[in-house]
Amino acid sequence: MWGWNESWEEQALKIGGSAYLDAEIFPARVVEIQKSGATAVSGGTSGASAKEGRILLAGAFAEGIALPEDLPAVGDWLLVRELRADPINTGDAPWLVQAILPRKSFLARRAAGSRHGDARFVQALAANVDTALLMTACGADFSPGRVERLLALCHASGVNPLVVLSKIDLARDPEVPLSDLAMVSGGTPVLGLSAATGAGMAELELWLKPGGTLALLGSSGVGKSTLLNALAGHRLAETSPVREGDGKGVHTTSHRELYRLRSGLIVLDSPGLREVQLWTDDADIDAVFPEIAALASSCKFRDCTHRKEPGCAVLAALEAGSLDQGRYSRWRKMIQETAFLDRREDRAAAAVERAKWKAINKAGKALRRDRASRGMP
Numbered sequence: 001m002w003g004w005n006e007s008w009e010e011q012a013l014k015i016g017g018s019a020y021l022d023a024e025i026f027p028a029r030v031v032e033i034q035k036s037g038a039t040a041v042s043g044g045t046s047g048a049s050a051k052e053g054r055i056l057l058a059g060a061f062a063e064g065i066a067l068p069e070d071l072p073a074v075g076d077w078l079l080v081r082e083l084r085a086d087p088i089n090t091g092d093a094p095w096l097v098q099a100i101l102p103r104k105s106f107l108a109r110r111a112a113g114s115r116h117g118d119a120r121f122v123q124a125l126a127a128n129v130d131t132a133l134l135m136t137a138c139g140a141d142f143s144p145g146r147v148e149r150l151l152a153l154c155h156a157s158g159v160n161p162l163v164v165l166s167k168i169d170l171a172r173d174p175e176v177p178l179s180d181l182a183m184v185s186g187g188t189p190v191l192g193l194s195a196a197t198g199a200g201m202a203e204l205e206l207w208l209k210p211g212g213t214l215a216l217l218g219s220s221g222v223g224k225s226t227l228l229n230a231l232a233g234h235r236l237a238e239t240s241p242v243r244e245g246d247g248k249g250v251h252t253t254s255h256r257e258l259y260r261l262r263s264g265l266i267v268l269d270s271p272g273l274r275e276v277q278l279w280t281d282d283a284d285i286d287a288v289f290p291e292i293a294a295l296a297s298s299c300k301f302r303d304c305t306h307r308k309e310p311g312c313a314v315l316a317a318l319e320a321g322s323l324d325q326g327r328y329s330r331w332r333k334m335i336q337e338t339a340f341l342d343r344r345e346d347r348a349a350a351a352v353e354r355a356k357w358k359a360i361n362k363a364g365k366a367l368r369r370d371r372a373s374r375g376m377p
């Protein structure tokens with residue numbers, strides 16, 4: 001159930017040991033995260049039917065949380081212990097998290113802005129996703145550049161991407177946007193489909209396997225929830241029309257949730273991504289721009305930045321017209337952006353570290369006095 005398999009069972013045994021064998025602790029998958037808290041469903045090999053529980057972060061597990069990615073994300077498999085029901089409070093007993101089973105993949109982006117106080121500004125999108133549909137729609141939403149960013153995100157996460165052009169019923173000739181996408185997708189397959197007419201749906205199904213977890217990614221209004229409903233064969237999630245004027249979505253879906261379809265497929269629907277800030281390194285970006293990476297190996301200088309250096313093979317290809325100008329500009333922007341964010345992050349991360357240290361260390365004052373008495377800053 002919910003994608004549990006032998007390799008999860010192995011991990012659970014290794015980490016949970018006898019408490020797991022005695023069923024004191026059991027596996028549960030995080031299916032929904034709301035502002036008010038997280039919900040998980042019980043899983044594992046015991047024949048018992050799945051039940052839902054509220055996740056509680058406390059005790060040793062909570063104390064061990066140092067970074068945002070240490071927190072449970074949607075799709076995570078947890079080992080939990082049911083707190084004994086309180087005889088006075090008749091509400092359901094919460095599930096105390098003991099451990100997160102090692103993730104098979106982790107989709108994350110940089111959180112926008114530094115106000116979140118996250119040490120590394122990372123925002124988890126989902127854990128243990130097998131395949132992600134990187135969606136862009138025919139019409140106003142169409143953006144090969146956004147698909148490139150999503151591809152880089154997948155590269156950094158261990159998720160298999162599949163590029164999807166949605167709403168092909170709206171295009172006069174879908175071959176044009178499809179070939180634009182093929183230009184930017186490297187070896188990643190590109191599928192055109194319409195949840196409205198059903199075109200391309202059979203082809204999509206060929207890529208999906210029961211028990212696998214599929215994530216739908218793309219900006220608001222591309223048709224993620226509509227596709228989820230089409231795959232399910234009935235209405236699971238709310239959808240709403242895009243804005244008349246500019247064709248933008250209206251952010252209908254407001255939280256991340258995993259749905260288990262009758263076919264056994266598990267689908268993550270999530271809010272539209274407003275911006276895709278990369279949580280990647282240069283290698284992930286290069287993987288999305290293989291033609292640039294290939295040219296770079298012929299540059300005169302090994303640390304060539306491909307901006308103005310003499311003997312730069314990338315600039316030469318640009319000049320000769322064999323490298324697409326748009327691809328080059330977008331590649332440069334992504335590289336610059338991650339370099340800028342890395343620099344900004346170092347300072348902010350240090351500040352967060354300092355604040356945390358101050359809060360945790362009860363002997364802080366004494367320590368500072370001691371340091372001061374020894375003439376240290």
Ligand SMILES: Nc1nc2c(ncn2[C@@H]2O[C@H](COP(=O)(O)OP(=O)(O)OP(=O)(O)O)[C@@H](O)[C@H]2O)c(=O)[nH]1
Pocket residue numbers: 166167168169170193194195196197219220221222223224225226227238239240241242249250251252253254270271272273
């Ligand atoms: N013509 C056409 N319209 C579609 C198709 N798929 C979705 N739509 C419409 O596009 C609009 C937005 O669809 P949603 O499924 O709500 O989009 P979403 O990606 O879930 O948007 P958010 O939840 O805001 O992120 C709805 O009016 C859908 O009916 C399609 O294949 N063809």
Ligand SMILES: [Mg+2]
Pocket residue numbers: 224225226237238239252253269270271
């Ligand atoms: Mg939606």
Ligand SMILES: [Zn+2]
Pocket residue numbers: 296299300304305306307309311312313314315
């Ligand atoms: Zn160069």
